[in-house]
Amino acid sequence: TVCCGRNFALISEPGEGKGAEEPKLRALTWVDPVTVEDVTTPSGIYAEATAASEGRRRLLGSGAPASTQIQTHRRRLAGKKKSHIHGTNGNMVPLxxxxxLLGIAHFHRPEHRQSSDHALHGHHYTHALFTIGRRQPEPAGNEREERGGYELRRLSNEFVFRSPSRRDADADDADIIQFASGLDLLGTDEDGRILLSYGINDCEGAAVFLDAEEVMGMLREVPRGME
Structure with a gap:
């Protein structure tokens, strides 16, 4: 397991050291503030022996006991201002x-997980696309806390998916619960297409294609220090 956060998005980085063949696996565990944690495995994420012995499943191990990870992560974000934007995609997409790296995140109402008449754990979801990049060197005397070497670079406005089941006057309305978790790039981020897949009310699935150029146009730069 990886600890702690909400809806992890995996990141594959080049291996370290001379002759390293396997990439390094990391995970975006929180979007705001951007927090990236290392993910360790017993013998590498592509080890066939491990996959075979576990019924072809790739198990993500941890380099420290779960209790230690939880305490470390809580100390890292303790007292920090955190927004209620949650990452949802399973992996970050390189641009x-x-x-x-491109990701998608969501907000829901209410922000906390109290029950409501609409849904047990939040409703009226909206999504936003975002990118993260390697943290740039800080000017002298302006050091910021390191949280995995990445920073928020660009962010879109919130949006919803048009409900595919509405046939009435509110045909342009959205569903109460929409949860996007699939994100992929076909072609290049300049003239290709973005594939987004999402769940509807926890019981249906849907997918849409977007022009990559249009998606890039939705993203707005986040001023440094304003994440």
Whole structure:
């Protein structure tokens, strides 16, 4: 397991050291503030022996006991201002033109997980696309806390998916619960397409294609220090 956060998005980084063949696996555990944690495995994420012995499942191990991870993570974010934006995609998508990683996140109402008449754990979801990139060197005398070497670079406005089941006057309305978790890039981020898949009311699935150029146009730069 990886600890702690909400809806982890995995990141594959080049292996370290001379002759390293396997990439390093990390996970975005929180979007705001951007927090990236290491993920360790017993013998590498592509070890066939491990996959075979576990019924072809790749198990993500931890380099420290769960209780230690929880305490470390809580100390890292303790007292920090955190927004209620949650990452949802399973992996961050590399953008060749900028070197950034693309992700999708969501908000829901109410922000906390109290029950309501609409849904047990939140409703009226909205989504936002975002990118993260390697943290740039800080000016002298302006050191910021390190949280995994990444920073928020770009962020879109919130949006919803048009409900595919509405056929009335509110045909442009959205569903109460929409949860996007699939994100992929077909082609390049300049002239390709973005595939987004999402769940509807926890019982249906849907997918949409978006022009990559349009998606890039939705993203707005986040001023440094304003994450």
């Amino acid at each position: 060749p033109s900028s070197g950034e």
